[in-house]
Amino acid sequence: MDGCEFDGTNRYVVSWKVPLQGEAKTNFAATIGSTMQEPVEPGLITVGLNSDPNKMEVHTFAPDGTPSARSFHLVCFRDQ
Numbered sequence: 001m002d003g004c005e006f007d008g009t010n011r012y013v014v015s016w017k018v019p020l021q022g023e024a025k026t027n028f029a030a031t032i033g034s035t036m037q038e039p040v041e042p043g044l045i046t047v048g049l050n051s052d053p054n055k056m057e058v059h060t061f062a063p064d065g066t067p068s069a070r071s072f073h074l075v076c077f078r079d080q
Helices: none
Strands: 003-006 011-015 026-032 044-049 055-061 072-078
16 A cells, blocks of 8 residues: 545545556455454445556445445455
């Protein structure tokens, strides 16, 4: 990972040092969660590619689908 921009609501743009698109197929796994003992509100998460091949977008939501900031874990796998 190279960086992350947060819009203050529920959109995170994650930058990578290598392109996520092109020859190698990229797969993602994400879950709502924390890194320490802080409480974690339940929620939903979506992950998708961005028009920039080195970026992806993560969106988080409350259980009812309302855009909401949530902490999350993300892994990115490439087939090459």
